[in-house]
Amino acid sequence: MKKYLYGVDLGGTSVKLGLFDVEGTVIEKFSIKTDTSNGGNTILKDIAGAILTNMNTHNINKDEVNGIGIGVPGPVSDGIVNRCVNLGWGVVNVKADLEALTNIPVSVSNDANIAGLGELWQGGGAGFRNLVFFTLGTGVGGAVVVDNQIINGVNGAGGELGHAPIPDADEGFMCNCGNSGCLETVASATGIVRVTNKLLADLDDASTLRDRPHLSAKQVFDAAKEGDKIALEAVEYFGKNLGYICSVIAVTNNPEVFVFGGGVSNAGTIITDVVQKYFKKYAFFAVSEVTKFKLATLGNDAGIFGAAFLAKKL
Numbered sequence: 517m518k519k520y521l522y523g524v525d526l527g528g529t530s531v532k533l534g535l536f537d538v539e540g541t542v543i544e545k546f547s548i549k550t551d552t553s554n555g556g557n558t559i560l561k562d563i564a565g566a567i568l569t570n571m572n573t574h575n576i577n578k579d580e581v582n583g584i585g586i587g588v589p590g591p592v593s594d595g596i597v598n599r600c601v602n603l604g605w606g607v608v609n610v611k612a613d614l615e616a617l618t619n620i621p622v623s624v625s626n627d628a629n630i631a632g633l634g635e636l637w638q639g640g641g642a643g644f645r646n647l648v649f650f651t652l653g654t655g656v657g658g659a660v661v662v663d664n665q666i667i668n669g670v671n672g673a674g675g676e677l678g679h680a681p682i683p684d685a686d687e688g689f690m691c692n693c694g695n696s697g698c699l700e701t702v703a704s705a706t707g708i709v710r711v712t713n714k715l716l717a718d719l720d721d722a723s724t725l726r727d728r729p730h731l732s733a734k735q736v737f738d739a740a741k742e743g744d745k746i747a748l749e750a751v752e753y754f755g756k757n758l759g760y761i762c763s764v765i766a767v768t769n770n771p772e773v774f775v776f777g778g779g780v781s782n783a784g785t786i787i788t789d790v791v792q793k794y795f796k797k798y799a800f801f802a803v804s805e806v807t808k809f810k811l812a813t814l815g816n817d818a819g820i821f822g823a824a825f826l827a828k829k830l
């Protein structure tokens with residue numbers, strides 16, 4: 517009988533792994549270092565070794581494991597990864613290679629998508645089947661899940677929500693992707709600081725945020741909660757852009773819930789409140805009332821949960 521799942525979140529410095537039962541309860545979390553030397557050619561061997569050792573420890577047979585799910589930091593198509601700069605990888609057939617090393621079925625997706633799936637299965641989106649997930653970190657990532665299926669699109673760019681253009685994109689900041697005015701340039705942690713610094717330069721209002729050499733997004737949200745005028749303006753701008761993009765997404769795939777994770781979301785319900793405020797302003801009436809806004813709950817474990825969910829669906 518299939519009783520167990522393995523979820524693997526492969527990052528540039530470490531690999532997080534989780535042993536789960538098929539209901540989604542974590543039995544053990546563990547991690548290994550990501551060895552990126554020699555083009556990262558031992559990474560999958562190291563992961564297979566860690567899983568097989570863990571199975572030994574728990575006296576688990578291969579026929580009791582439904583599968584291994586793995587999230588990788590790069591675009592994935594049919595189990596094949598096409599260039600992961602962080603790992604030193606070119607084209608790697610993760611599914612075939614890891615299956616050969618473990619003799620267990622493997623399912624592969626990218627890291628932003630598995631985080632969204634994790635939140636859908638056991639986190640802020642638990643109980644729903646249609647979710648849109650934003651990771652608000654150094655950059656902005658995303659995942660679009662429709663009826664429990666990740667939307668990858670024609671070349672894996674489905675869910676790249678950080679590069680959705682904001683309303684005044686022509687006047688926006690330059691993005692790493694080469695366009696200007698991507699959501700990421702104003703709604704990531706660095707984007708929020710960038711917007712706040714511009715407001716501090718443009719406006720004369722007194723602010724506790726002035727003359728801070730290392731302004732952070734957390735400080736901006738903390739100051740907004742204290743009523744700081746500039747910080748409040750920065751938060752409104754954040755909510756306006758994110759709320760606008762959510763209103764466009766809402767008439768595209770009509771999700772039940774938007775979930776917000778990543779470091780920025782630690783600011784709490786100020787995030788969901790301000791996004792929802794602008795969403796209600798822009799959204800079509802049929803989606804305005806039914807769409808829910810929630811914070812992610814799994815933190816850094818979202819990836820292993822989502823990877824385990826991939827393994828469950830094998």
Ligand SMILES: [Zn+2]
Nearest residue numbers: 679691693698
């Ligand atoms: Zn961009």
